[in-house]
Amino acid sequence: MxxxxxxxxxxxxxxxxxxxxxxxxxxxxxxxxxxxxxxxxxxxxxxxxxxxxxxxxxxxxxxxxxxxxxxxxxxxxxxxxxxxxxxxxxxxxxxxxxxxxxxxxxxxxxxxxxxxxxxxxxxxxxxxxxxxxxxxxxxxxxxxxxxxxxxxxxxxxxxxxxxxxxxxxxxxxxxxxxxxxxxxxxxxxxxxxxxxxxxxxxxxxxxxxxxxxxxxxxxxxxxxxNTNSLGTFDLLRKDYKEFKFSSICCGIASTLLPLALWGEKDPELCLSFETYVKQRSLDILISMNAYTDPEFNRDLAVYCADPDEHEKLIGFLAEKGLDLKTIEPGNQKPCLKGRISFHNQGNPDISRKKLSPMLDDYFSS
Ligand SMILES: [Mn+2]
Incomplete structure (x- = not known):
């Protein structure tokens, strides 16, 4: 050949x-x-x-x-x-x-x-x-x-x-x-x-x-x-954007598989997120997972280096009508120091284009 x-x-x-x-x-x-x-x-x-x-x-x-x-x-x-x-x-x-x-x-x-x-x-x-x-x-x-x-x-x-x-x-x-x-x-x-x-x-x-x-x-x-050949790191960087919201460095990855499937593939999602955050000097890393099953569907994974910040941020997202339901993708090992949470996003209309200005408003006020 x-x-x-x-x-x-x-x-x-x-x-x-x-x-x-x-x-x-x-x-x-x-x-x-x-x-x-x-x-x-x-x-x-x-x-x-x-x-x-x-x-x-x-x-x-x-x-x-x-x-x-x-x-x-x-x-x-x-x-x-x-x-x-x-x-x-x-x-x-x-x-x-x-x-x-x-x-x-x-x-x-x-x-x-x-x-x-x-x-x-x-x-x-x-x-x-x-x-x-x-x-x-x-x-x-x-x-x-x-x-x-x-x-x-x-x-x-x-x-x-x-x-x-x-x-x-x-x-x-x-x-x-x-x-x-x-x-x-x-x-x-x-x-x-x-x-x-x-x-x-x-x-x-x-x-x-x-x-x-x-x-x-x-x-x-x-x-x-088909992202089967890609590990967590590759999935995170495949379609990735970085934002500066006031003094907060936030990465948002757009991924194409359900969190449930991702969690099955990788039981150490949090450690992978944590390493990625460290390498890019981020404060927050979010993955927005979009897929069809058979309807169009979205999941959201939110990692914050600061656990207190995590709780406030999830509260803010709930107010903004993302309609988040917490899920457990597989048997995930705990984080070393930050906090991660996994959700199905009941409102699939909120894309990265819409989420990023919301976060900008949130962190700027
Ligand atoms: Mn072309």
Whole structure:
């Protein structure tokens, strides 16, 4: 499986970053979702197929450890037979030293560099993106910025346009098609994401990819919500935001499994929360668990380093109409010094977006 052309390209690219100057470095955005990573990898491969004398390298702008949190990307990359060891992650390189050897940048799935990369803005030569055009980098000689459902669609267009030899590559097609199907919700018009261009590119990929559309989409969706492979630490950091409410540092994780199931997997939830709090110097850590069972449902886990603060906070949340019912997820071991409590949230309308301003008001008064 590792011997196919796409993997041979990746192995070469990874060797090239150490001993050659790089004509073009291709990168997606820092959120590094499936669309972004698939587009970067596929576009680098296509560009190098068009001009084999050039050194063209894709960069995944996250650390290697972060890849496994994107469970849908793990699934699609596996279906496409991609050897993860050959991918280049941030911790495989020294960014400053690498950029000295890079002549030009190709941005996919974004058109504005983040602060870390902004010093290299002058090198931007190509942009393929489906976000709003920020009108930056006038020196770029190629800008394709269109509001299609998925950036992978624009990469797919480049494939047919500039590199017909790769247009029969099933691994490449599997990669691009996965991103398009996930972003357009399986090309569903009701979801309001799909455009005629996404449909057209998807049609072309159907002929090359050995998978069936509906089952491929269903499997990607399932992988996205399947957190079985993740431990408590990974679940906490997968979709995590940190807030400063007055002098209180509060982390709120959004997780996709019921607390009952989480507690069964990990009987030391409190110790894990406590370690996480310590590492990030937090005062409070909350997990908002959203899942369907079969109705949409929410649970809430609240940890405070200060036990007195915990009691007051739960009292406040009760006043705010979250309708909390205390639950015991499995046989939980006690905390070392803080206090944790677990609840079903009877009012499922209160999301992180709504909870955070409430907490801000509470701690500011
Ligand atoms: Mn995108």
């Amino acid at each position: 590792t011997g196919h052309q796409l993997n041979r390209y990746l192995i070469q690219a990874k060797a090239d970053i150490n001993n050659k100057s790089i004509d073009t470095l291709v990168m997606g955005n820092e959120a590094a979702d499936l669309d972004s990573m698939a587009s970067a990898l596929a576009y680098a491969y296509i560009l190098s197929g068009c001009s084999s004398e050039k050194v063209i390298v894709p960069l995944m702008p996250i650390i290697r450890e972060g890849f496994k949190l994107r469970t849908e990307a793990v699934y699609v990359f596996d279906q496409a037979g991609i050897d993860l060891n050959s991918l280049i992650f941030l911790d495989d390189i020294n960014l400053g030293r690498l950029m000295e050897k890079v002549t030009s940048l190709a941005l996919v799935d974004h058109n504005k560099l983040s602060a870390l990369y902004e010093p290299y803005g002058k090198k931007v030569a190509i942009i393929l993106d489906h976000h709003r055009d920020e009108g930056l980098y006038p020196q770029a000689f190629k800008k394709v910025i269109e509001p299609v459902g998925s950036c992978a669609t624009l990469v797919g267009e480049e494939l047919s346009r500039c590199c017909p030899e790769l247009a029969r590559d099933a691994h490449l097609a599997t990669l691009l098609w996965g991103a398009i199907l996930l972003d357009t919700v399986n090309l569903a018009p009701d979801a309001g994401r799909v455009t005629p261009k996404d449909e057209a590119v998807s049609e072309t990929l159907t002929a090359i990819c050995p998978l069936e559309r509906n089952s491929y989409f269903a499997a990607i969706r399932k992988a996205k919500f």
